[in-house]
Amino acid sequence: xxxxxxxxxxxxxxxxxxxxxxxxxxxxxxxxxxxxxxxxxxxxxxxxxxxx
Numbered sequence: 001x002x003x004x005x006x007x008x009x010x011x012x013x014x015x016x017x018x019x020x021x022x023x024x025x026x027x028x029x030x031x032x033x034x035x036x037x038x039x040x041x042x043x044x045x046x047x048x049x050x051x052x
Contacts, residue, residue: 001027001030002028003027003028004025004028010023010036011034013046014038014044017038018036018038018044021038021042022038023038024036026043031047032048033046034046
């Protein structure tokens with residue numbers, strides 16, 4: 001697990017959840033899952049469907 005570096009593709013569903021708030025990738029795991037900060041206080045975890 002680590003902090004993502006470089007360009008990270010932000011999934012559509014994460015952008016929709018964020019609304020007008022900024023989206024920042026803050027964590028990635030070995031399965032391709034990502035955690036994003038939405039605005040200042042909200043976080044969302046996203047995992048690609050093929051890892052389930």
